Amino acid sequence: MPQVTYTDHTGASRTVAANVGDSVMETAVRNGVPGIVAECGGSLSCATCHVYVDPTALDRLPPPEEMEDEMLWGAADERRDTSRLSCQLKVTEGCDLHVTTPTTQV
Amino acid sequence: MADGLLIIGSSQAGVSLATSLRALGHDEPITLLGDENHRPYQRPALSKEWLQGEITNEKLMFRTQEYWAEHRIDVVKNERIIRIDKNDDGSGVAHSMSGADFPFDRLALAVGARARRLLLDGVDLPGVLYLRNADDALELKARVPGVREAVVIGGGFIGLEAAASLARMGRSVTLIEAAPRLVPRAVGEQTSAHLLAHHRAAGLDILLGASVRRIVPRGDRVGGVELADGRVISADLVLVGVGVIPNTELAESIGLVCDNGIRVDESALASDGVTVAVGDCANLPNPVPGAPEGDRVRFESVNNAIEQAKVAAYAITGRREEYAGIPWFWSNQGTIKLQIAGLSTGHDRTLVRADPERGKHSVLYYRGDRILAADCVNSPLDFMAVRSALSKGQFIPYDAAGDPSVQLKSVTVDPAALVAAD
Numbered sequence: 001m002p003q004v005t006y007t008d009h010t011g012a013s014r015t016v017a018a019n020v021g022d023s024v025m026e027t028a029v030r031n032g033v034p035g036i037v038a039e040c041g042g043s044l045s046c047a048t049c050h051v052y053v054d055p056t057a058l059d060r061l062p063p064p065e066e067m068e069d070e071m072l073w074g075a076a077d078e079r080r081d082t083s084r085l086s087c088q089l090k091v092t093e094g095c096d097l098h099v100t101t102p103t104t105q106v
Numbered sequence: 107m108a109d110g111l112l113i114i115g116s117s118q119a120g121v122s123l124a125t126s127l128r129a130l131g132h133d134e135p136i137t138l139l140g141d142e143n144h145r146p147y148q149r150p151a152l153s154k155e156w157l158q159g160e161i162t163n164e165k166l167m168f169r170t171q172e173y174w175a176e177h178r179i180d181v182v183k184n185e186r187i188i189r190i191d192k193n194d195d196g197s198g199v200a201h202s203m204s205g206a207d208f209p210f211d212r213l214a215l216a217v218g219a220r221a222r223r224l225l226l227d228g229v230d231l232p233g234v235l236y237l238r239n240a241d242d243a244l245e246l247k248a249r250v251p252g253v254r255e256a257v258v259i260g261g262g263f264i265g266l267e268a269a270a271s272l273a274r275m276g277r278s279v280t281l282i283e284a285a286p287r288l289v290p291r292a293v294g295e296q297t298s299a300h301l302l303a304h305h306r307a308a309g310l311d312i313l314l315g316a317s318v319r320r321i322v323p324r325g326d327r328v329g330g331v332e333l334a335d336g337r338v339i340s341a342d343l344v345l346v347g348v349g350v351i352p353n354t355e356l357a358e359s360i361g362l363v364c365d366n367g368i369r370v371d372e373s374a375l376a377s378d379g380v381t382v383a384v385g386d387c388a389n390l391p392n393p394v395p396g397a398p399e400g401d402r403v404r405f406e407s408v409n410n411a412i413e414q415a416k417v418a419a420y421a422i423t424g425r426r427e428e429y430a431g432i433p434w435f436w437s438n439q440g441t442i443k444l445q446i447a448g449l450s451t452g453h454d455r456t457l458v459r460a461d462p463e464r465g466k467h468s469v470l471y472y473r474g475d476r477i478l479a480a481d482c483v484n485s486p487l488d489f490m491a492v493r494s495a496l497s498k499g500q501f502i503p504y505d506a507a508g509d510p511s512v513q514l515k516s517v518t519v520d521p522a523a524l525v526a527a528d
Binding site: 022026030031037039040041042043044045047071073074075 | 125128129148150151154155165167168169170172173176177408409412434436438443445485486487489490491493494515
């Protein structure tokens with residue numbers, strides 16, 4: 001199973017085995033990883049699953065669509081080049097991922 | 107404290123209360139009890155992505171089994187509480203229909219609301235459905251393959267979401283709303299008009315100001331809907347979405363004050379000062395900063411369930427926090443993404459920002475110079491800007507907000523800046 005590593009703003013990390021096809025958000029929430037709120041359950045309505053993606057992985061991910069891009073401008077914490085909504089990031093076979101959660105989601 | 111907290115209701119509010127307590131380090135036993143024969147699951151997708159087969163059952167689950175076990179949250183399924191004995195100190199025993207007893211040191215009611223039933227001839231015919239929980243949704247989904255013509259009664263969020271989903275699944279859909287406009291309780295007239303035009307263009311047949319006289323049989327099952335004017339609309343499926351009623355019976359039986367929900371204070375405590383009530387069943391002081399003194403509300407939203415549960419978790423762990431925040435809501439209807447920030451109650455003027463080519467349409471609600479709320483269709487930038495301004499107490503000046511090519515975020519100002527400019 002692919003592994004997703006979540007590092008919070010204090011530097012604490014947790015690695016979770018993820019199902020292929022699940023989103024990075026779902027993997028976090030179902031396993032109780034703090035730092036991702038995901039109020040809307042992945043329907044791209046709330047921007048409370050904001051993460052910073054490891055820059056080396058950025059090119060491997062499909063770019064954000066317009067709706068995600070617009071939502072990201074309203075995320076509670078600073079938007080960076082590596083910002084994504086984790087509900088839109090699907091876990092793929094053989095592709096481990098490392099994301100950092102922001103200081104706040106709301 | 108051997109029995110710990112009993113949370114009755116394992117949907118969004120109950121789950122959020124349990125997980126918030128563990129996140130705060132609360133160490134006492136927690137029992138999370140639901141009356142459905144399903145693990146705790148999320149409801150919003152039932153009328154949308156799940157119904158259309160875009161996501162699996164597993165995606166609806168709140169947490170893994172491992173999470174519940176690791177966090178020592180005892181998840182109980184399929185137990186309906188019918189009677190509660192409660193002592194003055196807030197402890198007691200809840201009795202279920204199956205005969206099981208659930209003792210508690212403290213009680214939390216996250217009992218939600220139920221679909222309001224139509225009281226008309228024919229409503230008990232097979233093929234007349236409601237959509238509130240997973241079993242409702244499973245029945246609906248199982249029937250869709252055999253459906254050609256569907257009638258949806260009720261033009262609120264659930265009705266429109268389901269109607270749009272059924273239409274996308276290739277069914278002919280007629281939606282009937284008794285009011286003269288769509289979603290009359292939750293959005294303003296301009297948004298209603300926009301939704302109407304969009305859904306009609308997308309193929310929904312929508313009848314406004316139409317009341318249903320009875321459900322007409324065809325053989326031993328549903329065959330159509332007869333309107334007050336005598337017209338009959340043929341249907342092999344009727345879905346009713348005419349609002350919900352808060353489940354207050356248990357609360358009333360233990361003497362808690364109820365009035366359109368279980369009355370709670372800013373900390374989600376009911377009238378006995380001990381029992382907690384959260385989510386759709388709770389009637390709470392309006393949490394919007396600056397709301398009129400004494401104004402009370404009851405929300406049916408994920409956002410409220412989560413935020414109120416957090417405050418309740420603080421109260422249970424001995425920290426008194428007052429629930430303050432900007433309510434927000436969403437509804438996905440076919441290709442429409444509607445996001446609402448704030449409460450428009452008491453507005454005296456509105457402003458429309460529209461970009462028809464891109465399907466964007468926002469309505470901003472003002473009282474004087476102060477923005478109160480916004481209904482945003484396919485306009486996440488506007489939604490996020492208004493939500494952010496409201497939560498920070500900032501202003502979006504009316505005169506600067508009308509040009510849809512100007513981002514609201516760029517014209518948002520602190521009240522102090524306005525005073526300085528005068």
